[in-house]
Amino acid sequence: MTGNTNKNTGSHPFIELKDLSKHFGDFVAVDTVNLQIGRGELFSILGASGCGKTTLLRMMAGFETPTSGRIFIDGVDVTDQAPYQRPVNMMFQSYAIFPHMTVEKNVAYGLEKDRVSKGEIKTRVSEILELVQLTRFSKRKPNQLSGGERQRVALARALVKRPKVLLLDEPLAALDKKLREHTQFELMNIQDELGITFVVVTHDQEEAMILSSRIAVMEKGRFEQVGTPKEVYEYPDNRFVADFIGTINMFEGTVETAGDGSISVASDEAGAPLTGLTDRIMENGVKVCIAVRPEKIFISQHEPENQEDTCLPGVVEDLGYFGNLSLYRIRLDSGKIVQVSAQNRRRSAERFLEWDDRVFISWPPRSAIVLTE
Secondary structure: OOOOOOOOOOOOOOOEEEEEEEEOOOOEEEEEEEEEOOOOOOOEOOOOOOOOOOHHHHHHHHHOOOOEEEEEOOOOOOOOHHHHHEEEEEEEOOOOOOOOOOHHHHHHHHHHOOOHHHHHHHHHHHHHHHHOOOHOOOEEEEEHHHHHHHHHHHHHHHHOOOOOOOOOEEOOOOHHHHHHHHHHHHHHHHHHHOOOOEEEEEEEEEHHHHHHOOOOOOOOOOEEEEEEEHHHHHHHOHHHHHOOOOOEEEEEEEEEEEEEEEEEEEOOOOOOEEEEEOOOOOOEEEEEEEEHHHHOOEEEOOOOOOOOOEEEEEEEEEEEOOOOOEEEEEEEEEOEEEEEEEEOOOOOOOOOOOOOOOEEEEOOOHHOOOEOO
16 A cells, blocks of 8 residues: 555645655665655654654755755745745644743744734734633743643644644654543644644654554655555555554465465464465465454454364463453464454453463454565
């Protein structure tokens, strides 16, 4: 599902990066990136620290000069424009709000610098504070606010100038888990109401999955896959994406038979043949990887009746109870550990399984992901 064309952009993408690269001496931070983002998208660039995502964002903002390539926003080449000339605003990870100013003054600062009339400043600041639910805090200073409230001040200050594009660098990283989850939905609602194109840089997979209309998974300066959250999770293009997004079990093996859209794979790690569905043409003997998400695996103390499903015996090596679900680490007879998650649908103090229980894990062919790279 990799691609650079957003189906909603038509022939005129709102943001377009063409062969964009950035070198720092011999180090390649961003390596020939191509990307199209549609007007009004909430797009995330997801990757680990050092993958090049923040450098890419800074080039879009104008704070870094590309070594090569071009940047287009709304059909205009902005590659050589200064940051203040671009229809872009950037919200930094640190928020960078002024501690000596009130909320109202912080939000108005950019408009005052642009010499907007006092009447318009008052109107626009009032409107944006209401949107981010900070009206009653307008006279407070940052040290009188919670982390989530300071985050909304930074967001209001970035949005009050009405940019065509808002770039957000790890916008929720400073918030605790519960507040971060709440703020994710607030951010989505604000973006939807304003219709501004958001580009978010994050290392948090869950955050990217919740927020985004599409995600670019980045590694070593390049995009490994671009797609919707569902596409990158359910149909990863390669082992890196499969392993980076969520938790997954991988079985190395070789193709034994292939045809009619399905394959059978011999795997010493599994200790039994594995089946999967694929539209790729496969030859016998080719090395592949069969990957399965923990939530796609069924676990039982009884061997399943469906002969088409992959079924592997094992022993409960470890288990954890997390309220809404239980996690099991199953040691197969081959010695490989497989992780399984099961929803706790019944309210019960009794465990379904215990340590050292003999079990069978199984999954249908459609749940297996066939990876060749």
